[in-house]
Amino acid sequence: MAILKTENITMKFGGITAVSDFTMELEKNKIIGLIGPNGAGKTTAFNVITGVYKPTSGHIFYNKENITGIKPHNITKLGIARTFQNIRLFKELSVLENVLIANHLRLKSNPFSAVVNTPNYVRQEKHMIEKSLALLEEVDLIDVKDEKSFSLPYGYQRRLEIARALATEPKVLLLDEPAAGMNPQESNQLMEFIIKIRDKFDLSIFMIEHHMQVVMGVCEKIYVLDHGITIAQGTPHEIQNNPRVIEAYLGVE
Amino acid sequence: MKKKKIILSLIAIILFFSLLFILNSVFNSHQTRILRLCGIYVVLALSLNLINGFTGQFSLGTAGFMAIGAYTSAILTMPPAQKASAYYLEPIVPWLADIEMSFLPALIIAGLISALIGFIVAAPVLRLRDDYLAIATLGFSEIIRVVITNLQNITNGSLGLKGLPNYTNVWWSWGVAVVCIIFMALLINSSYGRALKAIREDEIAAEAMGINLFRNKLFAFTVSSFMAGVGGALLGHLMGTIDPLMFRFTLTYNILLIVVVGGIGSITGSVISGVIVTVAMEALRIVDGNIDLGFMVIKGIPGMRMVIFSILLMVIILFFRRGIMGTNEFSWKWILESKLFKKRKEVA
Known part of the structure; x- marks a missing residue:
């Protein structure tokens, strides 16, 4: 099909x-x-x-x-997720943040519960971080998770772009x-x-x-x-x- | 670690307010006025930084939203008798004539009305980008000012409003500032804050990652307008007098200066430079007046300090584009780890 x-x-x-x-x-x-x-x-x-x-x-x-x-x-x-021909990472943000952003679309909350840290939001945020770390482990980028994404070598940037697309499920x-x-x-x-x-x-x-x-x-x-x-x-x-x-x-x- | 951070933050806030208490009792009235002004400018800088620094949308509409906030709060808090005498060209509309409320609800309503106008303005304007957005927001800010000038029976037109209750003491000014700082820090570090930063970094990629560009920009713009409105209200109740001319583009320019000096996209930077620039603006008043060097007197030119500030802005843009903080933030982790690092050194 x-x-x-x-x-x-x-x-x-x-x-x-x-x-x-x-x-x-x-x-x-x-x-x-x-x-x-x-x-x-x-x-x-x-x-x-x-x-x-x-x-x-x-x-x-x-x-x-x-x-x-x-x-x-x-x-x-x-x-349907995609990557770009000329890499489009969120340059100033860390590798982990890049992947976390791709998780945002599955978040079921609102900005105000996020600001006051409601238990529901905290649970989801924790889940997002765990999921992202597992994904970075999977694509061998866990060692550079706190680096800013523009500082990565080219091949890593390509892989991060794919990882980020995968994070959108x-x-x-x-x-x-x-x-x-x-x-x-x-x-x-x-x-x-x-x-x-x-x-x-x-x-x-x-x-x-x-x-x-x-x-x-x-x-x-x-x-x-x-x-x-x-x-x-x-x-x-x-x-x-x-x-x-x-x-x-x-x-x- | 998280609990530790919260405790440290609470201690810092208590210490800060104790410091304010001491400064408030030591300073003379002119100095406390500057202290109060600092708090207000911190709020305004955070407002502009949210939309310009974190969301990456170049907006120059702050002064307009401040005007809305200042007028709303002024009309809501002025005693009816005073309103009756102030509106002598044309009496105030009946449904506003008898309203008198305390400062806190007036402040919140000022923020909400400003946010509502921001929301309405944002819907068409946020379809634009970069300098086009800047021009459009600047235009809207001027439109707001012109509308205020012409709504004689609501705003008293170009006569302005005089004798506003002098509510903005150090506690109000810095209390609101601290609430805004905490709100911004929590927002920016949440998933929603990351979404805003993603939009700043790359709109196309952000959209491809499932982030609703329009909704997020609209949210940032509305929150920014709310804060600008509250800041404007605080400023009105500090000055005691407001008129449409106060809210010209130059006011936005001052706030933009603070944001650029502090670092576009840094809460810490906005706070530090909000204080530095406000104090410097007062300190540099001497260049506006005559300077006596003993053997000769340099004749003062009014407005000279704005020239100095313009040069300062140019120097920063040319040589220190990242400002004081860049996009970095103060964090407890950073402080704690640097101390740990020191200890380890001592052992070695």
């Missing part, structure tokens, strides 16, 4: 069509990929799914529920170029990590990636965008041998 589905999404900015007729399906517990040359509209597709943009036409379904045009924070609440995770700027060894670790969190947190993952090694390694199905148009879709093997994909990436003779 498809947990996330888009039907003919088209996104136009003025006269430019960034994404046109994008239809995809993400089955539960699968990892699928979205590739394409620079400027193909991959991130725009992500932004449409996560509610940053309202599509010009088309629909998005999450568990058969139409979520087209819902605000980003509500989409996260429903269970998602069912679907959208990763925007998680391997960007990583060397082959780091990419391998990342692949293992992605598969590990998929199994551990019962996730379905949709990722944009440029590193072919990563995409071909973990994705069961791949969509290829070029100039906003879906030029191919299929298994990694099919994509590798698809002449239109080769043409889009390498040009034609």
Whole structure:
């Protein structure tokens, strides 16, 4: 059963069509990929799914529920979390605080009970901290929990971004170029990590990636965008041998 | 550890109020006036810091909300006989003419009305960002002032209100300040405070983490307006006279100066610099007057101290952008651990 589905999404900015007729399906517990040359509209597709943009036409379904045009924070609440291509951590805040903030959406309280520390709020706050520490343990960031997030090495920042997305308790995770700027060894670790969190947190993952090694390694199905148009879709093997994909990436003779 | 902190905080508060008691009895009337002013500016700085420093929304509307608070509290506390004589151009509307209440309810109502107006203003304005937001809030602040000038039968227009009951003593001023400090510290360290800081750090990421941007900004703006209203009311009852011209943009500028000097996003910074800047503004009054150097007399230029403050603000922005405290806060943990550290050193 498809947990996330888009039907003919088209996104136009003025006269430019960034994404046109994008239809995809993400089955539960699968990892699928979205590739394409620079400027193909991959991130725009992500932004449409996560509610940053309202599509010009088309629909998005999450568990058969139409979520087209819902605000980003509500989409996260429903269970779709994301990371960003250019890391967007809360720089001046500590690693632990970054993860705690992602827990805020599950808090059932109000600012005034928080200020007067009602037992209900204190219990929830304690639970949030325990949960966040456990998550940081899980992703091997527990040793740096009190560091400000901008001071972390690049690879750690990437991992913290994923951890922060996981803290929102998602069912679907959208990763925007998680391997960007990583060397082959780091990419391998990342692949293992992605598969590990998929199994551990019962996730379905949709990722944009440029590193072919990563995409071909973990994705069961791949969509290829070029100039906003879906030029191919299929298994990694099919994509590798698809002449239109080769043409889009390498040009034609 | 937590219990220890609470006890230490309680002791600190008791010590602080004892100090106030001593200062209050030692100081002459001019000095206690400055002391009272310090407490008020701390409240106002915290108000502006909540929206600018913690939520990262550049708002410049403080003076307008202060005006609302000051007028509300003034109208609610003035004796009916005095109102009858003050409103000589046009009598006050009947439903306000006979109201007279004590200071505490008036202060709270002043805050609430200011918060209500803040809430209404925020709904359209908070859709803007950065300098556009600053311009819009600044504009609203001026609109509030113009409305007050023209509501002759409620606010007495440009004549202002004179002879307000002199309620703002050291206890009121610093009592409110301490309540605000405690409130802010608890709020900022709660999950809601973290949500506000997340908005400051990165709105797009905050939204992607499930934080409702609009609702949180609206909350911060409303609470900030409440505090500005209460601060304005305290100021009115300290001055004894209020008129619309008092609440011009320059007043917001003074408070912004305190926030920037103290550190944008630090409660501790706002408190320290609230006191320093208020005292300095009084101390620097000498440059407004003639300065006698013995062999020659430098002629005083009124307003010279504002020039000095402007230069100070520029120097801080150019060279010490983080202010006194940056985004750091005073904490008991910090003090206790530094002492422990000292002990360990002695052993070694």
